[in-house]
Each structure stands twice: as structure tokens, then as C-alpha cells.
Amino acid sequence: MHFEESSLTLRVRPNDLDTLGHVNNATTLEYLEAGRWAWLERQGLTRGGTVVAVVSRVEVDYRREIPPGDVVVHTELESPAADELEEDGLNYRARFRQRVFLAADGPVAVEALVSVAFLDARERSLASLQQFLAAARAPAAPVEDPRP
Amino acid sequence: MPDAQELESYIRRKFAENVGLTEEELFAEDLSLAALITRSERMTNSVDLMEAFARTSNGLRKDFGLRVRLPALSLDTPVSQVLAVFMGEVTDPERKSA
Numbered sequence A: 001m002h003f004e005e006s007s008l009t010l011r012v013r014p015n016d017l018d019t020l021g022h023v024n025n026a027t028t029l030e031y032l033e034a035g036r037w038a039w040l041e042r043q044g045l046t047r048g049g050t051v052v053a054v055v056s057r058v059e060v061d062y063r064r065e066i067p068p069g070d071v072v073v074h075t076e077l078e079s080p081a082a083d084e085l086e087e088d089g090l091n092y093r094a095r096f097r098q099r100v101f102l103a104a105d106g107p108v109a110v111e112a113l114v115s116v117a118f119l120d121a122r123e124r125s126l127a128s129l130q131q132f133l134a135a136a137r138a139p140a141a142p143v144e145d146p147r148p
Numbered sequence B: 001m002p003d004a005q006e007l008e009s010y011i012r013r014k015f016a017e018n019v020g021l022t023e024e025e026l027f028a029e030d031l032s033l034a035a036l037i038t039r040s041e042r043m044t045n046s047v048d049l050m051e052a053f054a055r056t057s058n059g060l061r062k063d064f065g066l067r068v069r070l071p072a073l074s075l076d077t078p079v080s081q082v083l084a085v086f087m088g089e090v091t092d093p094e095r096k097s098a
Helices: A025-042 A129-137 B004-019 B023-028 B033-039 B046-064 B079-090
Strands: A006-011 A051-062 A070-079 A094-102 A108-120 A125-127
Touching: A006 A025, A025 A051, A025 A070, A025 A094, A025 A108, A051 A129, A108 A129, A125 B046, B004 B023, B004 B046, B004 B079, B023 B079, B033 B046, B033 B079, B046 B079
Parallel strands: none
Antiparallel strands: A006 A070, A051 A108, A070 A094, A094 A108, A108 A125
8 A cells, every 4th residue: 555745835924923923832733633634635535535545653853943834744654554454454553754844945853753643533542543444435424415 | 274373373463562561561460451552651541552452453464364353441441351352353263355
């Protein structure tokens, strides 16, 4: 199984800035989360399935301050590697490597490793990455017509 | 096809590798899963534990063509019982083919 790296451009909002005039460290976590949603979209995976991803660990290195302007969030699945991820195998953890750049050709400002696990939303029990992918690839359930 | 003793030896070895403990540490004291997580420097929570079991399961599938379904296990389950669950799965003829 192979997944493409994703790239998401975001505009820094005025309320993202702290008293020093740069993006607050906690706000960067929101940028990273948006980057992971973009990664899912890039793979054609949909949200709202019965199995959901939850963050289990975040490691962040802040390299440079982020001033007002655009940032670009790059997201790639680091683990399991392509040869460790098989449709009929089992994986309970995935780790993303993410980088936030200052503009498209700018230097890296933030590097992060984000681990996620998967939960069956109904059972509230751990699920596998394979179950998550199956649920995220399934066509959305049709919306019932509310008319009588 | 390996016999049951070889399979048990393989599962013990893989368990130990994947949780980052020696076989002796893991099985001599028959650690509970909660104690195992605490003892292992490589594990933080039950996600890490399930990943370790999954890696063992994936190894059995790749090396022997045996499929293991992982049951839900409470954290007070002793590791000997986990081993018994794995052995029950790999020696069940209806579940052998991967």
C-alpha cells in the first residue's frame, strides 16, 4: 500500500499570533491537525466513518518563529512503511512526519512526529489501521429523506 | 508446517522482541499486560501493546501462513494467557490459512 505526501497552504490568522507577534506554539498543533485532514483527502479517504483516528503522541520541534503570512504543511505517513502495511495484515499505530514551512519555498519552521491509534466509535475499543482504511473508503451512507 | 512447540517458541521470541523485554523477564514472572507496559521502556499504553501483538500476528502470517485474530484483552490478563490465546488460534485447523 502506498500513500502520497500531502501539502496544505494556510494563511496565518491574526488571532493565531501571541504577544510576540508570532504564531503561538499551541496553534501550530492546529496547523498540524489540518495537515493530517488534508493528507486523508489526498488519499481519497473520507471522515465520519465508524472507525476514527485519535492522536496518541505528539513530538514537536520548533525551529523558527512563524510570522504573519502563509505556511505550508507537509504530511507524510512514516510508519508503517509501505512494506509493513498490507491489506490482510494488522497495524494498530500509525506515525506521521509533518513539517511546517514558511511559504512554499521557505525554510522549515516546525517538525513533528504524530502518532495516532484507531478507535471503533461505537464499541469505543481499539481498532486496526486496516479497519480504519476500510471504513474511510466505504461510500457514505445515504441521507434519509426527511419527508413523510 | 512447524509443530506446536516450534510455534510456541516463535511466539515467545516475537512477543519478547516486540515489547522490548527478554523472554525470561516476560514469562518467568508471568507479567500482567499492565505490568508489561510499565516494565517495558518501549511501551506507553495499550496501543503499543496491541501493536506488539499485531507484529507477532503479522510474523506468523508471513513466516508460516497462519492467521491470528486478536481478541480484546483486559490489562490484568497474564501474558501466559495471551500466549495460550495465540496458540489456540494457530493450532485451530479452521483458521490456519492466511
